[in-house]
Amino acid sequence: MDSPALPEALPTAEAAAEPAAQDVVDQVAVARLYGEPLFRLPQDLYIPPDALEVFLEAFEGPLDLLLYLIRKQNFNILDIPLADVTRQYLDYVEQLRRRNLELASEYLLMAAMLIEIKSRMLLPPKKNPDGSEPEDPRAELVRRLIEYEQIKLAAARLDALPVMGRDFLRAQVYVEQSLAPRFPDVDPDDLRAAWADILKRARLNQHHTISREQLSVREFMTVVLRRLQGRRFVEFQELFDVARGAPVLVVTFIAMLELAREHLVEVTQAEAFAPIYVRLAYQPA
Known part of the structure; x- marks a missing residue:
């Protein structure tokens, strides 16, 4: 005896949605609206007349x-x-x-x-003023x-012309370097320049000792009077001992000025730019 036929199963929600999803997948989106695909244009879509323009020729001026x-x-x-x-x-x-x-x-x-x-x-x-053709x-x-x-x-x-990045790319090849470093050769001119730089810095760091010498103006006043003793005139330059250095020259000059201020010596000159002479001041008996 045949078994009774079973009633057909009702379609589930997933089975009903499957064909619709298949249709959506097969279609091609005509646009995207806020990131979502749009498969059909709206019926009330308004396109302004100036929304699309086609320029067949473009001119730069x-x-x-x-x-x-x-x-x-x-x-x-x-x-x-x-x-x-x-x-x-x-x-x-x-x-x-x-x-x-x-x-x-x-x-x-x-x-x-x-x-x-x-x-x-x-x-x-109109012809030009000189009669030539305009x-x-x-x-x-x-x-x-x-x-x-x-x-x-x-x-x-x-x-x-070919442009790098548009028409061609620069080839880059990585070459593994050897473990032993190879130092560049030193040029003799570079070595001489380095040595000259060391000498230059050494001159800037030299040390010297400054000693203080006690010099008396009164003592050098006596020296000047002794040199003028018995001589009518003495040239100005002969009173200074250049070999003893600048401090002695300064003290000698101050001593001579002090003698001139006390009217013990006279400084004379015959005319402008003539040699300067020094003599003992005249003292009446």
């Missing part, structure tokens, strides 16, 4: 744009058709002005310059464009 328009149409840079170039230039500036007025100010200045050059070309040229109104603009193109090409060539 008015000259860059002008050079691009000239080279794109293969115009001769020495003979620029200003009417066509100015019209295309103004179209781009008008698009730029709608997005960013502050950025368009530089381009508007160049547009004004192009219009001025075109108006000068329409008017009859310069082409486009000449200054052409010079600026040629200089800018040369600088731009030079910058492109420099950028094409």
Whole structure:
């Protein structure tokens, strides 16, 4: 006899959640909101019109744009058709002005310059005061464009050079050093310089003894009077004994000044810059 069929088991919560989790895993997140993956965009999502802008061409300034328009149409840079170039230039500036007025100010200045050059070309040229033909109104603009193109090409060539860290990396190899240290050889000039430095420091640390010598001014006054005794004139330099050193010279000079103050000697000179003489003072009998 067949056994009665058992009722089918009710699906558990884990079994019901498993297909849903499988679907989430298989999907690709279109964005992340505060770190959480977002698999479906909200229906009421508002995207501002200026949220996304695509720039097909990027220019670094008015000259860059002008050079691009000239080279794109293969115009001769020495003979620029200003009417066509100015019209295309103004179209781009008008698009730029709608997005960013502050950025368009530089381009508007160049547009004004192009219009001025075109108006000068329409008017009859005025000859220079010396009778020569006037310069082409486009000449200054052409010079600026040629200089800018040369600088731009030079910058492109420099950028094409390989740069460490961008195009290549420096190889680093670790070489194990030997256990025995190898000291560098000493150059004779370095050794002589080190010895001269030691001698220089030794001279700065020399010691000397200072002795005190008792010198009497009265004693040297007697010496000076003895030298002047019996002589009419004695030259000033003969009264000083240079060999005995500076202290004796100072005391001798003070002794002579003291004798002159007491009117015992006279110091005379015949004229300016003449030799100085010393003699005993005249004492009447």
